Amino acid sequence: MANASRQAAWEFWGTELKRRREDAGLTQEALGGMVFVSGGYIGQFEQAIRKPQLDVAIRIDGILQTDGFFERMWRKLINASGFTDYFAAAAQLEALATKICEFESVLVPGLLQTAAYMRAVMLADNPFVSNDELDGWVAARLERAKTLKGPANPTYWAIIHEHALRTPVGGPACMAEQLEHVATLARCRRVLVQVVPYTQGAHAGMSKSMRLMEFEDAPPTLYTEGMYWGQLLDEPTTVKRAQATYDLIRAAALSPEASLSLIESAAESYRSP
Structure with missing residues (x-):
């Protein structure tokens, strides 16, 4: 279904x-x-600002005695998405966040990805996907990236491991374009990016990814993801622990200035192998 x-x-x-x-x-x-x-x-549901959740739709049917109307409409209309089931709710919350803090240990974060990089990552996971379906996935992720470009864009702080800079996803030209894109966003002060270098060795949160989101009218939320699953958590103790882990990762990272230099150096190395 189109946007x-x-x-x-x-x-x-x-x-x-x-x-x-x-x-x-x-x-x-x-x-x-x-x-x-x-x-x-x-x-927010009534103004189509926030995507309704299935459990809320079911409870609304019970209170308003609408014989399952809102649940049926949710399943038929609302749940159509360019994202996997477990990520769709997180993607919706991104658009409402006032601040997003993200850590990725293997890949460039989705909000910072170029179309070519996205396609390479998606094809690696789905080698038999049709071109039409792949185009739909890429379009959905590019739509997400507009979160960083709108007038009410959230504060976005990304920490990535150097591994994400050195893995040639899509080949040298794709990686050069991708890293130059990240550098441009950082130089334009749209995002703040830090890199955890190989030389750091062991650090908090290794081999994990996390996204912490803050909102104007709702508690902070943690999103974590593994293979074929994702979790949105807003239990205060859990979110507080995740925030502490993020602080430790940030302490292990290079400064924003040094990180930008490393990103630009890596981009140049792909342009001139």
């Missing part, structure tokens, strides 16, 4: 929610309390 169609589906879902909530004589705050979310969340 415009997905947005229209969200808007339809939100309009119906507002109409049926008002028919039931409930305020956003009242309905939110009944389905265990804030009134602000209900307002």
Whole structure:
């Protein structure tokens, strides 16, 4: 489903929610309390700002006695996505975050990837995918990257391991373009990027990835991912531990200035092998 169609589906879902909530004589705050979310969340659903969650849709059906309408609409319209099931909710939250802190030990983070780099990574995991489906995945990820370019873009802090700079994903030309793209974003002060060098040796969070997201009207959230699974966690103790780990990773990294120099040097090495 195209992005415009997905947005229209969200808007339809939100309009119906507002109409049926008002028919039931409930305020956003009242309905939110009944389905265990804030009134602000209900307002964001109705305005098609936040993607509804399936469990909330089911609870709304129960409260408004809509005979499964919102669950059916969620499954048929809302859940269409260019992302895997386990990542779709995290992608939606990215667009609402005021701050994103990310660590990747193997690859350049998705929000910083070029189209060519994305295609190489996706093809490595899905060698028999059709061109149309691959194009859809790339388009969805490029749409995510617009999060960093909009007027309300979040503060974005990425830490990557030097391994991600030295692995020639897609070949030398692809890597040169990718690293030059990261360097350009850093030089334009759209993002802050640090690199953990090989010389650091062992450090916190090795061989893991994490994304910490902060919001204006919701608790901070941690997203972690493994092979074929991903988790969104907002339990305060868990998020606090993840923030402490991120601080340790940041302490092991080069300064932003030294990191930028290393990224540009690596890009040049791909241009002149």
